[in-house]
Amino acid sequence: VERGGFRGRGGRGKMLTYPYSRICILSQLFTGFKGVRENEDTSDGDSKFTRRTSQQSCSTIKLVPLLHHKELLIFFAGPMVTYIPPTLPEDEASIFAHYKTGIHFDKYDDIMVDVSGTNPPQAIMTFDEAGLCESLRKTVSKSGYVKPTPVQKHGIPIISAGRDLMACAQTGSGKTAAFLLPILQQLMAHGVAASSFSELQEPEAIIVAPTRELIHQIYLEARKFAHGTCVRPVVVYGGVNTGFQMREISKGCNVLCGTPGRLLDMIGRGRVGLTKLQYLVLDEADRMLDMGFEPEMRRLVGSPGMPSKENRQTLMFSATFPEDIQRLAADFLGTDYLFLVVGVVGGACSDVEQTFVQVNRFSKREQLLDLLKTTGTERTLVFVETKRQADFIATYLCQEKVPTTSIHGDREQRERERALADFRSGTCSVLVATSVAARGLDIPDVQHVVNFDLPTNIDEYVHRIGRTGRCGNIGRAVSFYDLDTDGQLARSLVTILCKAQQEVPSWLEEAALSFPGSTGLNFSRKTFASSDSRKWGSMHDKSVIIQPGAQPAVDEEDWE
Numbered sequence: 001v002e003r004g005g006f007r008g009r010g011g012r013g014k015m016l017t018y019p020y021s022r023i024c025i026l027s028q029l030f031t032g033f034k035g036v037r038e039n040e041d042t043s044d045g046d047s048k049f050t051r052r053t054s055q056q057s058c059s060t061i062k063l064v065p066l067l068h069h070k071e072l073l074i075f076f077a078g079p080m081v082t083y084i085p086p087t088l089p090e091d092e093a094s095i096f097a098h099y100k101t102g103i104h105f106d107k108y109d110d111i112m113v114d115v116s117g118t119n120p121p122q123a124i125m126t127f128d129e130a131g132l133c134e135s136l137r138k139t140v141s142k143s144g145y146v147k148p149t150p151v152q153k154h155g156i157p158i159i160s161a162g163r164d165l166m167a168c169a170q171t172g173s174g175k176t177a178a179f180l181l182p183i184l185q186q187l188m189a190h191g192v193a194a195s196s197f198s199e200l201q202e203p204e205a206i207i208v209a210p211t212r213e214l215i216h217q218i219y220l221e222a223r224k225f226a227h228g229t230c231v232r233p234v235v236v237y238g239g240v241n242t243g244f245q246m247r248e249i250s251k252g253c254n255v256l257c258g259t260p261g262r263l264l265d266m267i268g269r270g271r272v273g274l275t276k277l278q279y280l281v282l283d284e285a286d287r288m289l290d291m292g293f294e295p296e297m298r299r300l301v302g303s304p305g306m307p308s309k310e311n312r313q314t315l316m317f318s319a320t321f322p323e324d325i326q327r328l329a330a331d332f333l334g335t336d337y338l339f340l341v342v343g344v345v346g347g348a349c350s351d352v353e354q355t356f357v358q359v360n361r362f363s364k365r366e367q368l369l370d371l372l373k374t375t376g377t378e379r380t381l382v383f384v385e386t387k388r389q390a391d392f393i394a395t396y397l398c399q400e401k402v403p404t405t406s407i408h409g410d411r412e413q414r415e416r417e418r419a420l421a422d423f424r425s426g427t428c429s430v431l432v433a434t435s436v437a438a439r440g441l442d443i444p445d446v447q448h449v450v451n452f453d454l455p456t457n458i459d460e461y462v463h464r465i466g467r468t469g470r471c472g473n474i475g476r477a478v479s480f481y482d483l484d485t486d487g488q489l490a491r492s493l494v495t496i497l498c499k500a501q502q503e504v505p506s507w508l509e510e511a512a513l514s515f516p517g518s519t520g521l522n523f524s525r526k527t528f529a530s531s532d533s534r535k536w537g538s539m540h541d542k543s544v545i546i547q548p549g550a551q552p553a554v555d556e557e558d559w560e
């Protein structure tokens with residue numbers, strides 16, 4: 001049923017063992033039985049069923065036959081989730097804490113921008129032109145924003161004009177505010193009703209993102225910009241006590257931020273209604289629509305009460321948009337949507353200096369240690385392929401007296417949040433992470449990203465190295481390249497380096513040429529390439545940045 005999860009086929013009264021605490025959907029398998037629908041913290045399972053939880057990672061469910069039941073069986077085979085995140089500080093200093101824009105912030109103005117689609121509205125040049133209400137102007141200024149970034153200059157008027165949008169802009173260039181500000185402004189302008197207590201809440205905006213930490217970060221941004229207004233943002237994501245989140249929703253909810261699973265759960269429980277929905281935002285939209293999440297996104301837009309795409313505004317943001325995903329995305333957007341490209345679709349942030357080191361798999365660990373000795377206390381994010389590897393490397397570095405923590409999908413939510421907090425505060429200068437930390441996370445002063453293992457997908461690489469060099473600051477990325485295993489990525493890496501105007505090591509170029517299937521390289525050094533799939537028709541240039549057949553992030557279980 002799930003990779004490495006459900007083992008037994010089950011049967012009348014048979015004991016089944018689930019080694020992971022995951023939801024298993026056992027369609028049709030047990031016709032004639034009804035399973036316990038046990039939700040993490042509500043023991044609302046039918047009393048005719050027994051559920052025995054042994055250790056945290058191993059639950060046992062006994063199925064008891066119930067004649068004449070032929071439902072889809074849904075089991076939650078995990079321990080009760082009791083985690084309630086710490087209360088957030090309410091003081092302005094904490095809410096508006098931000099880091100400084102870097103010396104390259106003004107260079108954003110030189111990046112080429114292309115808006116395709118009919119009648120795009122005029123871009124704004126300043127926040128004054130954005131027509132923000134007084135409260136929002138104040139929160140923008142308290143956040144340290146002086147002038148808008150290109151994605152904000154173009155995105156804000158497009159959204160304010162009521163248009164659907166697919167926006168592609170480099171990592172760390174302010175996409176979050178580009179959708180939050182116009183949504184909040186429109187809600188305020190149309191006199192959004194201050195939320196009040198009700199078991200069913202009907203938010204005006206829903207924002208979806210692929211990981212718990214990212215959606216929490218977006219929620220913090222929404223809470224920051226909405227500070228002092230009557231708009232109430234709420235966040236829901238897995239790994240946190242459901243009852244707690246239901247109570248938070250019932251206190252009032254205008255902007256609901258969520259990971260897909262928990263969001264659908266809240267809708268399914270009748271806690272969230274969709275009839276008032278005006279805005280649906282997919283952050284990291286290419287990830288939200290790839291094969292991992294697409295079914296959930298379709299379930300979301302097909303949920304009862306969800307306004308049709310003509311009757312809601314759908315907004316998609318990412319730094320990468322492979323062509324096949326662009327085509328798929330069109331199913332969710334109104335026909336007249338605008339496609340905004342800042343720089344190169346799928347391009348790496350040019351403020352990140354990218355270096356490649358040839359390694360063999362047996363020397364990597366020592367090379368990492370040597371590298372970290374040269375970086376000292378610089379905040380460094382180390383990406384590895386698997387959860388086990390993350391634990392292993394973090395333990396190794398701790399033994400070598402490098403203050404290290406780790407984040408991956410098998411850690412408890414409490415531990416994940418603790419790890420991130422320790423990294424943010426500098427208690428641990430090194431964070432070893434799987435792909436769960438690749439997208440969206442905005443951590444101040446990450447000077448350095450190390451790809452201990454290169455990902456198999458070039459878009460994943462772009463997002464990973466984008467954890468540094470944000471908002472005009474300069475960052476460095478070092479990638480360990482193993483000739484035995486990373487050959488299939490060589491060609492895409494060369495293209496990424498060329499487009500970011502960076503030096504390509506000759507051995508990498510050779511590796512790209514010698515990889516089976518390479519038919520000569522033609523790496524343009526263009527600073528800009530518009531890549532709206534509607535323009536290409538069937539004649540488009542299949543740039544290697546776009547990899548239609550690319551596999552999703554390796555460590556699928558890391559995602560929500």
Ligand SMILES: Nc1ncnc2c1ncn2[C@@H]1O[C@H](COP(=O)(O)OP(=O)(O)OP(=O)(O)O)[C@@H](O)[C@H]1O
Pocket residue numbers: 098099101144145146147148149152169170171172173174175176177318319439440441442466470471
């Ligand atoms: N106009 C601005 N002026 C100053 N700082 C800004 C501005 N816009 C955004 N920022 C800050 O820049 C940082 C990066 O923004 P954000 O996280 O929205 O980037 P992003 O484009 O969504 O990145 P990613 O692709 O990695 O998700 C944040 O700390 C944000 O507060």
